[in-house]
Amino acid sequence: MVFNHENSPFVFRLAYLVDEFQQFNKINLQLQKTGRPIVDFIDTLSAFVEKLDNWKRKSQAGNSAVCENLATAAGDKVNVDIASEVVQHLGAFCHKRSQGAMPSEMFSISSQLLA
Secondary structure (H helix, E strand, O other), rough: OOOOOOOOOOHHHHHHOOOOOOOHHHHHHOOOOOEEEHHHHHHHHHHHHHHHHHHHHHHHOOOOOOOHHHHHHHHHHHHHHHHHHHHHHHHHHHHHOOOOOOOHHHHHHHHHHHH
């Protein structure tokens, strides 16, 4: 049996998660820099939270370009259900973060997306 990945929800979810984890890796590298004052860490985390909010707003407006790999995988064929899942996922992230969750606690949300 051959797996036809074209228009596959799994591939779209995976592409979105690749985008998400690329952002996590960027923030992780920024936070690992030594000799930075604590204010820089707070600014970095605040900017990341703002980025999540921005992604959510743009995704709600139907703009899949905020997720480069998802946009590449789906082209102009982003499934409405996948777009809705992305918005819900980003909403869950923003909600967890507003409750003071640490990034490691937020990863459990991502693992549920592929389940």
